[in-house]
Amino acid sequence: MRPLAELTHYEILDLSTGATPLEIRQAYKTASEVYSEDSMVIYSLFSDEERKEILARIDKAFATLSNERARSEYDQILIRQGTMKEGSQYWSAGIGVALVDGSSSTDLAFQSEGEKSQAGENLVVKGILSQEVLTGMDLKRLRTELGVSLEQIAERTKIRPRMFRCIEEDQFNELPSRLHLKSFLKAYVQYLHLNPESVVDRYMKRIQG
């Protein structure tokens, strides 16, 4: 038993160092619920101050681990400290695409192999991702299941939430062009750490067909 301050970002979220981006997002969602104000699971264990401090640590852990550059830098620190083994990082496990340039968000994409293994964790996500065709409603269910709000995606991608709402409601003609639709959709899917090409293709299929 170590004090909370000594736990790594992975330990705070109960993750292994090889956790996939989807696992990280789900662990974050679970942890945020567990330590929320009206959570029954921690009832009577913490003062409000303690609880907020733990939540702040969880937020920090997620902020680091959900950003591939920050995560890889953080992994290097852990490896130097000896708390993490070289080769146990997510990016080296052959699941994710190798990190070429930290600024390029396409590196977040999964290989199909990875998509299968991480989808297996969540039956709803798995079910939707196994469909031949994906509708706006499917995307919305995926997003909700992963605990992400439209505002969060908008803030990161600098695209207005209304654009994403149009995508989720299948209002294609509200968007400036098909090209816009495709690039907004790609940004949306990337934010959810899902394979952009495969998801975008299955969504666009309906429009072209």
Place this chain on the structure above:
Amino acid sequence: MTNIWPIGGGKGGSGKSFLAGNLGIWLAREGNKTLLIDADFGAANLHTMIGIPYQHKGLSDFLNKKVQTLAETAIETRFPNLFLISGAGNNLDTANMAYEQKMKIFRAISKLSYDFTLLDLGAGTSFNTIDFFLISDSGIFVTTPEPTSIENVYRLVRAVYARKIRQLLKTFHFQTLAQETEAKTKGAVVSNPEYFLSVIKELEPEKGKMVEEALRASQFKLVLNQLRKQDNPKMGILICRIIQKHLGIPVQFIGNIAHDDLVHDAVCQRVPFLDKYPHTQTAADLKKFCKHILGERSRGEGFGPAEGALGKAAELGGNNGE
């Protein structure tokens, strides 16, 4: 030597007697000679759970020296292989038992020749309740998915753990160490076991390590009882994770037991639930719970961590004798 399972859970009404009774029935039905001991002094009603009327004969006869051995107080039930030592005859004095009397019971229990002994403990975190967790390396905590019950189970887990540490310190003659820790931070020994352990390790690394290892031998388990459809089925796993992370105590989650109004029905009719309603989710959950306990049998439970090796040797002897 017998497999001893104390069953507790801070709050009243969380289903301790219900689980103990039905677990007992199932273990007996599977061919294990099983003893139920009602250690809920002052509020004993395990007998009712297994369809036996009020008993005069019981644990208090052994304590009052009416009988020579604890084994004599056990009565047969209408289930083959299932025996009961009732707590119903206990007067209020037994509810505030002296430490020596408890030790007498402990020694007697560990000498009984049953395959399984289930201890149905009272609510609350009095020494009377938590001391019964010291008799075994195992223990089952019962909670329901309600804040009141969860609050009490956290308090109980902490109290039992702190008590185990105390017992270990006594065994290893560490009293001075405990006093030093207490002097450093008042109340640390009882209220904050993980902190206490870290102080011991700091003051005396070797002894600290011994205590830590002995504590690791503890096999605490948690059952989430009365889970309704709208409740989060993952709550039990999360509670165990929280106990491990913030109290530093390993507790294994066994599973959920579904809520069923028929339980109330069975208790009112004073018939065992597993008997009356075997084709329910609750019965299926109970069976899973029993199978888990059966699977743990091979571990061998000793009389307290310090005598674990002794207990194992005795158990081997006991099995040969049957």
